[in-house]
Amino acid sequence: MYALVDCNSFYCSCERVFNPKLEEKPVIVLSNNDGCAVARTDEAKALGIKMGDPYFKIKELCKKNNIHVYSSNYSLYGDMSRRVMRTLSEFSPEMEIYSIDEAFLSFKGMNKDLIQYSIEIKNTVKKYTGIPVSVGLGPTKVLAKLANNYAKKNKKQTQGVFQIGVDKESDEILKKFPVGDIWGIGSKSAMKLTLMGINTAYDLKNSNEKTIQKILTIVGRRIVEELRGVSCIELELDLSPKKQIVSSRSFGRPVFEKQELQEAIANHITTASEKLRKQQSITKSILIFVQTNPYKNTPQYHNSATMKLMSGSSTTNKLIKYSFQCLDQIFKPDYEYKKVGVIFMDIYPKKNSQRDLFSLHDSAKDDMLMQTLDNVNEFQGKGSLKFAACGVNQFWKMLSEMKSPNYTTRWTELMSIR
DNA sequence: TCTGGGGTCCTAGGACCC
DNA sequence: TCTGGGGTCCTAGGACCC
Numbered sequence: 001m002y003a004l005v006d007c008n009s010f011y012c013s014c015e016r017v018f019n020p021k022l023e024e025k026p027v028i029v030l031s032n033n034d035g036c037a038v039a040r041t042d043e044a045k046a047l048g049i050k051m052g053d054p055y056f057k058i059k060e061l062c063k064k065n066n067i068h069v070y071s072s073n074y075s076l077y078g079d080m081s082r083r084v085m086r087t088l089s090e091f092s093p094e095m096e097i098y099s100i101d102e103a104f105l106s107f108k109g110m111n112k113d114l115i116q117y118s119i120e121i122k123n124t125v126k127k128y129t130g131i132p133v134s135v136g137l138g139p140t141k142v143l144a145k146l147a148n149n150y151a152k153k154n155k156k157q158t159q160g161v162f163q164i165g166v167d168k169e170s171d172e173i174l175k176k177f178p179v180g181d182i183w184g185i186g187s188k189s190a191m192k193l194t195l196m197g198i199n200t201a202y203d204l205k206n207s208n209e210k211t212i213q214k215i216l217t218i219v220g221r222r223i224v225e226e227l228r229g230v231s232c233i234e235l236e237l238d239l240s241p242k243k244q245i246v247s248s249r250s251f252g253r254p255v256f257e258k259q260e261l262q263e264a265i266a267n268h269i270t271t272a273s274e275k276l277r278k279q280q281s282i283t284k285s286i287l288i289f290v291q292t293n294p295y296k297n298t299p300q301y302h303n304s305a306t307m308k309l310m311s312g313s314s315t316t317n318k319l320i321k322y323s324f325q326c327l328d329q330i331f332k333p334d335y336e337y338k339k340v341g342v343i344f345m346d347i348y349p350k351k352n353s354q355r356d357l358f359s360l361h362d363s364a365k366d367d368m369l370m371q372t373l374d375n376v377n378e379f380q381g382k383g384s385l386k387f388a389a390c391g392v393n394q395f396w397k398m399l400s401e402m403k404s405p406n407y408t409t410r411w412t413e414l415m416s417i418r
Numbered sequence: 419t420c421t422g423g424g425g426t427c428c429t430a431g432g433a434c435c436c
Numbered sequence: 437t438c439t440g441g442g443g444t445c446c447t448a449g450g451a452c453c454c
Contacts, residue, residue, distance in 0.1 A: 031422035056420035099454045186452050
């Protein structure tokens with residue numbers, strides 16, 4: 001048996017923990033650059049705010065209804081996530097952290113009343129962290145996800161905990177569950193299935209698995225089996241290193257100059273290489289991309305350039321240098337740029353990496369420099385020490401005009417209580 | 419004015435090997 | 437008439453997730 005524990009309106013709930021006035025009020029949190037609504041409380045959903053609604057389109061609606069609007073505060077959400085996960089880990093020896101606000105727990109071999117246990121989990125997380133969660137129970141991950149979805153949508157009846165199995169009673173739930181809401185069935189697959197007359201989870205469970213495999217590949221077939229209670233998707237317990245690392249951002253204002261793009265790219269390389277070193281990897285291929293604003297009626301341009309590195313590297317200054325060479329290949333003047341980013345694509349463990357004849361690999365000196373840099377920034381705060389290429393003004397930076405304090409990660413922003 | 423960011427997995431087809 | 441069989445690796449593109 002699996003449980004899927006999912007935090008309710010996670011980002012909004014984090015804001016509520018430190019600002020209880022928001023309780024029972026409509027709250028939304030915006031994506032980076034104050035772009036779209038990415039988290040909404042039930043009250044905000046009831047007022048018609050949709051997932052991904054661009055903020056400028058709903059601004060009036062928010063004002064009129066006193067919706068509390070926040071820019072995203074990732075250091076807060078990341079820290080709260082760690083607290084939730086740490087709490088959850090005490091309830092099962094096997095846990096997969098699936099996303100910032102979700103985890104699968106395995107209850108294999110546990111001889112317990114699992115519903116009762118799940119209620120205990122829910123209450124403990126709330127008590128320890130202030131975050132409300134819902135729990136879905138099922139014999140497979142797909143069913144646990146489905147049960148969780150049901151629990152969330154029917155909070156009143158379920159109290160946020162729901163179990164689903166393969167019995168007749170569960171089938172009644174599946175009959176009302178839209179096929180497109182199943183974990184792993186996206187909009188494209190949902191469309192194909194609907195055309196075949198498969199509209200609900202129940203329909204999919206009872207369709208021919210070989211036919212489904214032909215249309216939705218092995219991925220779709222696994223979902224069919226999982227709906228039937230046959231577990232095909234395992235818990236992923238090992239913290240495997242990332243195979244790809246991306247850093248990108250939209251600009252807060254139009255950018256035309258190459259030097260500004262360079263500055264932004266240098267910052268992205270800095271972020272991405274920090275992640276790379278943290279997991280003790282090197283990259284053998286970097287990609288940088290630039291693009292104009294596709295929503296704006298201006299001349300459009302987007303392009304990317306890749307560079308292969310024979311021996312790989314995780315040294316920020318080297319990677320900055322290479323990224324500038326990539327930019328030189330694709331930069332065109334007079335375009336209004338909206339976004340740039342870097343992707344590290346061929347990632348390998350640093351240990352035992354192949355060295356090359358011409359000594360282009362990272363030297364012991366490089367490694368020591370990076371180690372020192374990381375130590376200083378760990379101790380003094382992110383960005384305390386950086387390469388000059390990253391610039392100091394960063395006037396192209398993203399908008400974040402309604403951000404709450406970093407309540408839990410900065411001494412200066414600690415809450416004071418009178 | 420104004421529309422996010424970061425990931426994974428699967429498949430088909432090409433190129434290559436013996 | 438008729439031209440093998442078995443395999444790997446890589447890449448681009450598609451689909452999905454939160």
